[in-house]
Amino acid sequence: MPPRSSYMLIGALLATLAAIGLIAWVVWYKTRPVPVMQVGSVSSTAVTPTIQIGGPFALTDNKGRAVTDKTWRGKLMLIYFGYGYCPDVCPTELQIMSNALDAMGKDAKRIQPLFITVDPKRDTVAFLADYVSHFYPRLIGLTGSPEAIRKVADEYRVTYEKVEDDSDASADYSIDHSSFIYLMGTDGRFLTMFNTGTDAVTLARTIKSYLKP
Ligand code: NI
Numbered sequence: 001m002p003p004r005s006s007y008m009l010i011g012a013l014l015a016t017l018a019a020i021g022l023i024a025w026v027v028w029y030k031t032r033p034v035p036v037m038q039v040g041s042v043s044s045t046a047v048t049p050t051i052q053i054g055g056p057f058a059l060t061d062n063k064g065r066a067v068t069d070k071t072w073r074g075k076l077m078l079i080y081f082g083y084g085y086c087p088d089v090c091p092t093e094l095q096i097m098s099n100a101l102d103a104m105g106k107d108a109k110r111i112q113p114l115f116i117t118v119d120p121k122r123d124t125v126a127f128l129a130d131y132v133s134h135f136y137p138r139l140i141g142l143t144g145s146p147e148a149i150r151k152v153a154d155e156y157r158v159t160y161e162k163v164e165d166d167s168d169a170s171a172d173y174s175i176d177h178s179s180f181i182y183l184m185g186t187d188g189r190f191l192t193m194f195n196t197g198t199d200a201v202t203l204a205r206t207i208k209s210y211l212k213p
Contacts, residue, residue: 053182055152055155056069056155057069057142057144057155058148059116059142059148060143060144062125062129064125072112073186073187073188075110075111075112076110076112076184076185077114078111078183078184078207079113079114079156079182079183080114080115080116081115081118081153081156081158082117083117083122084123086174089196093196094115094139096198097113097135097136100204101136103204104207107211110211111207112138113136113139114140116141116142116143117142117143118153118177120143120145121146156182158177158178159177160176161176163176180194181193181194181198182194183207183210191210192206192210
């Protein structure tokens with residue numbers, strides 16, 4: 001056998017072995033056990049868990065009608081939780097909501113402003129009817145049983161607590177409560193929320209950004 005052809009045979013043999021080795025490596029690489037830390041720990045821990053805000057409710061409006069979270073489907077709901085005897089924060093926030101809606105022109109019709117009381121004992125249907133009329137013509141006040149109020153407040157992560165150390169205990173109590181304005185979508189789902197003191201212009205502009213043309 002001429003030396004040249006035996007070199008070629010050896011070369012072909014080595015090439016074949018190399019190819020087999022490469023295939024074996026690819027198979028091993030694709031089927032190798034992947035360490036758990038590598039799989040998703042970086043990306044999955046970077047994702048902030050979604051906190052559910054909002055949910056179903058069944059309450060009574062300031063005209064005595066039974067309403068639910070589905071009553072205003074198709075409109076954005078702009079919701080504030082507070083109480084009628086609140087001396088400062090609640091009236092201020094409701095006024096900001098009203099000013100924002102005034103600033104929105106005809107788009108305001110696509111928003112339903114709601115005031116949900118955390119003081120159903122004093123904020124009766126009749127009381128709320130008078131109360132909401134001082135702010136915005138279409139503002140609707142909602143009240144209900146203490147249990148129904150607690151349920152909807154919990155759904156919206158609203159905290160409230162009667163201040164127990166008031167000296168004249170009876171009717172003149174105040175209530176500590178969280179203060180956010182919630183914007184809910186036409187399907188009732190949470191869109192965004194606003195801190196206390198957000199001005200009416202910012203409020204109106206943000207609400208508009210959620211309105212589909
Ligand atoms: Ni208040």
